[in-house]
Amino acid sequence: MMTPRSRRRLWSAVMTGLVAVLCLLAVLPLLLIFGDLVHKGATSIDWDFFVKSPVPAGETGGGVANAIVGTGIVVGLACLIGLPVGIGAGIYLAEYGSGRLGWTVRFVADVLNGTPSIVIGIFAWTWIVKPLGHFSALAGGAALAVLLVPMLARTTEEMVRLVPHSLREAALALGYSRWRTSLGVIVRTALGGIVTGSLVGIARVAGETAPLLFTALGNLNFSTSVTQPMQTLSLQIYVYATGPFDEWHRMAWAAALVLMGLVLILAIAARRATRERYASR
Amino acid sequence: MAPRAPSSRPRRRYGDRVYRVALTALACLLPLVLLAVVGELSVSAWPALQRFGPAFLWSSTWDPVAEVYGAAPMIFGTLASSLIALVLAVPLALGVAIFLTEFAPAWMRQPVAFLVELLAAVPSVVYGLWGIFVLIPVLRTFVVPPLKAVLGWTPLFSGVFYGNSLLAGGIILAIMIVPYIAAVSREVLLAVPASQREAALGLGATRWEAVWTAVLPYGRAGVMGGIMLGLGRALGETMAVTMVIGNRHDIGLSVLQPAYTMAAAIANEFSEATTDTYLSALFAVGLVLFVITVMVNALARLLVWRVARGAAVGSKAI
Numbered sequence: 001m002m003t004p005r006s007r008r009r010l011w012s013a014v015m016t017g018l019v020a021v022l023c024l025l026a027v028l029p030l031l032l033i034f035g036d037l038v039h040k041g042a043t044s045i046d047w048d049f050f051v052k053s054p055v056p057a058g059e060t061g062g063g064v065a066n067a068i069v070g071t072g073i074v075v076g077l078a079c080l081i082g083l084p085v086g087i088g089a090g091i092y093l094a095e096y097g098s099g100r101l102g103w104t105v106r107f108v109a110d111v112l113n114g115t116p117s118i119v120i121g122i123f124a125w126t127w128i129v130k131p132l133g134h135f136s137a138l139a140g141g142a143a144l145a146v147l148l149v150p151m152l153a154r155t156t157e158e159m160v161r162l163v164p165h166s167l168r169e170a171a172l173a174l175g176y177s178r179w180r181t182s183l184g185v186i187v188r189t190a191l192g193g194i195v196t197g198s199l200v201g202i203a204r205v206a207g208e209t210a211p212l213l214f215t216a217l218g219n220l221n222f223s224t225s226v227t228q229p230m231q232t233l234s235l236q237i238y239v240y241a242t243g244p245f246d247e248w249h250r251m252a253w254a255a256a257l258v259l260m261g262l263v264l265i266l267a268i269a270a271r272r273a274t275r276e277r278y279a280s281r
Numbered sequence: 282m283a284p285r286a287p288s289s290r291p292r293r294r295y296g297d298r299v300y301r302v303a304l305t306a307l308a309c310l311l312p313l314v315l316l317a318v319v320g321e322l323s324v325s326a327w328p329a330l331q332r333f334g335p336a337f338l339w340s341s342t343w344d345p346v347a348e349v350y351g352a353a354p355m356i357f358g359t360l361a362s363s364l365i366a367l368v369l370a371v372p373l374a375l376g377v378a379i380f381l382t383e384f385a386p387a388w389m390r391q392p393v394a395f396l397v398e399l400l401a402a403v404p405s406v407v408y409g410l411w412g413i414f415v416l417i418p419v420l421r422t423f424v425v426p427p428l429k430a431v432l433g434w435t436p437l438f439s440g441v442f443y444g445n446s447l448l449a450g451g452i453i454l455a456i457m458i459v460p461y462i463a464a465v466s467r468e469v470l471l472a473v474p475a476s477q478r479e480a481a482l483g484l485g486a487t488r489w490e491a492v493w494t495a496v497l498p499y500g501r502a503g504v505m506g507g508i509m510l511g512l513g514r515a516l517g518e519t520m521a522v523t524m525v526i527g528n529r530h531d532i533g534l535s536v537l538q539p540a541y542t543m544a545a546a547i548a549n550e551f552s553e554a555t556t557d558t559y560l561s562a563l564f565a566v567g568l569v570l571f572v573i574t575v576m577v578n579a580l581a582r583l584l585v586w587r588v589a590r591g592a593a594v595g596s597k598a599i
Contacts, residue, residue, distance in 0.1 A: 012487035016384050022376020023385075026463065027396050029456045033403060033411050040414075088307030096301060097308075105308045108315045114510075114578035115318070116517025118544045119567050122551060123318045126325060146314060153311065179300030207404025210519035210544070214551055234406045234520075241410040242524060249414065256407045267402050271395070 034260075041257030044250050049258075053222045054236075060247055064255050066222040067236040070137065071262070073224065074216055074232050075206050077141025079198075082148035086201070087194060089149065090156020095182055097157070105153070112150040120146050121211035129215055137223075137230035140216025144205040151204065155197030159190040196273045203266035207259060209234040233259040322571060325564035328557065337565060343530045345554075350562035352569060354530045358447065358540035359570070362522060363515040365451025365536065366458055371508055373455070374462035378504075382470040383492050394467065401460035409524030412453045417444040417525060420452075425537065436534040445527035448536040453521045458511035465507030465585060469500040506584030513577040517570060519544040543570040 048063045055062035089109070093102055124143035129135055163186050171181040187194070209232075212218075217229040218239060233255050240252035330337060333350060340351025377397055381390050425442045432438045473496050481495035482488070497504070527539020528549055543566050554560040 008487050008490065012489035015489040015493075019376045019380040019384065022373050023380040023393065026373040026377045026400075026459050027393065030396055030400050030403070032415070033407070036411060036415050037407070085307050085310055088304050089311055092304035092308035096304065101305070101308070105311050108311045110582055111575055111578065112311065112315055112318075114513045114517070114574055114581075116519065116544055116570055116574055118517070118519040118547050119318070119322070119571050122547060122564065122567055123321055125551075126321050127317070149311065149314070153308075177294075178297040180296075182300065203402055207402075207406070209404070209406040210548060213548055234404055237406045237410055238520060238524075241406070241413055252410055253414075256410050259404060260407055263402050263404060264399075267399065 037253065037257045037260055040250075041253040041255075044254035045257065049254060054220055054251075057243075057245060057248070062251075064231075064233065064236055064251065064258070066219065067231040067233045067255065068258065069222070069224065070216070070219070070230040071206060071232040071234070071259075073226065074137050074140045074144065074212070074230060075202060077138060077226065078144035078148055078205055079202060081142060082145035082152065082201075083198060085145070086149040086152025087156050087198070089153040090194075091160055091182070091187060093153060093157040094160035095186075106157075109150040109153045112146070113154070116210075117147055117208055118210040118213075121214050124211065125214040132227075134227075135215060135217035135229040137216050137226045137228065140212045140230065140232070141226075143211035143215045144208060147208065147211065148201050148205050151201040152197060155200070156190075156194050159193030159197060160186060162193065163189045192273055196270045199266050199270035199273065203263045203270070206266065207234055207263050209238050213238075233262075319571075322564055322568040326561060326568040329561035329565040330568075332558065333562075337562075338569070341530070341532055345556075345559050348556065348558050350558070350565075352543065352562075352566050354532050355541045355543045355546050355566060356569065357532045358450075358526065359516055359542040359544070359573075361536075361540065362447055362450040362454055362526060362542060363512055365447065366454035366515045367508065367512060369452065369455035370459045370462060370511060374459045374507070374511070375466060375504070377459070377463040378466035378470050379492060379497075381467055383488070383496065397460050397463050399460075400456065401464075403457075405457070405518065405520040406524075408453055408457055408521035412449060412521060412525040416452060417449050420444070420449060429537075437536055440533070440535045440538050442537040443527075443539070445525055445539050446537050447526065447533075447540040450522045450526035450540065450542070451536065453525055454515045454518060457518060457521060458514050461514055462507045462511040465510055466500070466504045469503030469507065469585075470496060472503070473499045502584045502587050506581045506586075509577055509581030509584060513574050513581060516577060517544055517574045519548050523548045543567070 048061060050063060050068065051065050052061070052063035053066045054064065089105060093106060096102065097106065120143050124139050124146070128139040128142055132139070167185055167189060168181055171185040172178070176185070212232055212235055216232060216235065218235040219229045219231045223230055237252050237255045237259065240248040240255065243249075329350060333340065337350065337352055338356065339353050340349075341353040342349045342351050343354065344350070377393075381394055385393065421442065421444055425448075429438055429442070477495045477499050478491050481491035486494065522542050523545040526542060526545060528541050528545055529539040530541055531538070533540070547563055547567055547570075550559075551563055554563055
């Protein structure tokens with residue numbers, strides 16, 4: 001026999017246990033994926049993997065040097081286009097964004113943030129690949145930049161808004177002009193947060209595949225020309241994983257491990273940047 | 282120019298104006314890009330939409346040879362896989378949010394929250410790879426046989442399981458959207474005033490009853506918003522789904538059968554689209570996908586906003 005009170009206590013304990021188990025179940029896939037990546041990928045990674053380009057299908061050996069360099073170039077292009085626009089728009093939203101235009105830009109950034117990346121891919125194809133007549137790393141970088149900008153705009157805005165009002169007043173009272181106050185004091189104070197936001201955004205687009213399918217396209221050879229098709233790690237993984245050869249599958253796991261490592265480094269760097277920012281306060 | 286003004290003032294004003302104009306120009310690029318995306322999708326989709334009319338949405342023939350296109354199987358597959366994902370992801374994500382805000386010891390909260398966030402950092406194509414080589418074999422050996430033994434008589438679990446299927450796509454999507462739903466729900470639950478909990482506990486509620494009767498109802502709209510945000514992600518997700526869902530133009534009730542999604546169709550067929558009508562039909566699919574995700578996201582923002590507004594009192598961040 002249980003009293004109502006002890007039954008309620010038991011129910012509470014059971015439900016507490018249940019949410020704990022659910023939480024564990026949610027984290028489990030991450031641990032499994034990391035485990036499998038290391039287990040299946042690590043053995044295929046050697047020096048050649050980083051310095052050689054892929055060999056023809058059926059042969060063993062070779063590496064993904066072209067994809068590693070290509071990822072760097074395409075993501076670099078995305079940063080070149082996306083960072084100034086995204087951060088500038090974010091500063092605008094924080095400093096002048098109280099009017100109707102600010103509201104519109106904020107709303108648009110949210111809409112773009114939720115837009116499927118494949119849609120951005122076909123958009124970049126019609127605007128860049130089709131007029132130029134060929135696939136190119138530049139088109140891939142532009143597509144990734146479109147994904148990067150709205151993310152950066154919103155995080156930059158948030159970070160700039162966190163800067164205490166007293167700093168602005170102090171700078172203006174000292175005779176600084178508005179723009180110098182904004183850039184030299186406000187934005188500079190928020191810089192740690194902006195760097196964090198940028199790193200998170202870059203980590204996100206570095207793993208993107210869908211927008212690159214019809215823009216950067218992929219390239220079996222080593223290429224550094226931004227007007228030519230270019231391989232990235234994500235595209236390489238897609239091709240290798242869906243291909244028929246065991247050797248390709250092995251390479252896919254290794255490339256995935258490298259890509260995951262790259263993304264993790266960026267994510268952890270972002271976390272460190274934030275921690276230092278808070279510690280310095 | 283007023284003669285008594287300090288010499289530097291006009292230049293300063295000029296600098297301020299340049300700064301503002303430059304920032305405004307950068308900010309204006311966002312609406313312009315969105316307009317360009319919408320315009321381009323509409324223009325490119327127009328020939329197909331004009332030719333097939335609204336029937337494009339519910340016709341299930343997709344025949345590039347006969348040049349007849351209907352998007353129903355993909356719309357169905359997109360909605361079905363996202364629905365499976367929600368059914369699986371919502372309990373997990375809510376479990377994370379409730380456990381981390383209400384029950385977990387303090388030292389555990391940040392690290393576990395970080396781990397869940399990392400799920401969002403795993404590239405889509407890596408999920409796809411893992412789905413092909415780990416998840417599907419596991420499903421084939423350990424999950425589907427008992428599932429068929431018990432529920433095989435229902436149409437939901439009928440047919441032969443080849444691996445690539447609606448079920449595999451739904452499970453991968455579920456794993457991918459858990460971090461989004463969990464992050465929003467966690468923030469919403471953290472914003473519930475402590476007085477809500479204290480009042481319930483003070484009335485003699487157990488800890489679970491306090492959560493269930495006082496905390497969750499308070500944050501309901503925000504949690505719904507988080508779920509909608511997750512749904513938006515699931516609808517537009519491309520690579521991982523393309524790699525495991527089987528890519529077949531068919532509408533079937535069984536989750537063990539292959540299916541197709543709108544995003545997957547674009548990813549697979551865009552470079553094969555040899556005729557103008559074919560290409561236009563794929564743009565039309567993109568337009569439909571875009572419109573659906575925008576609507577779902579707008580609804581999500583609205584719901585989250587409602588809660589965040591309430592919580593914003595006294596918070597400098599919003």
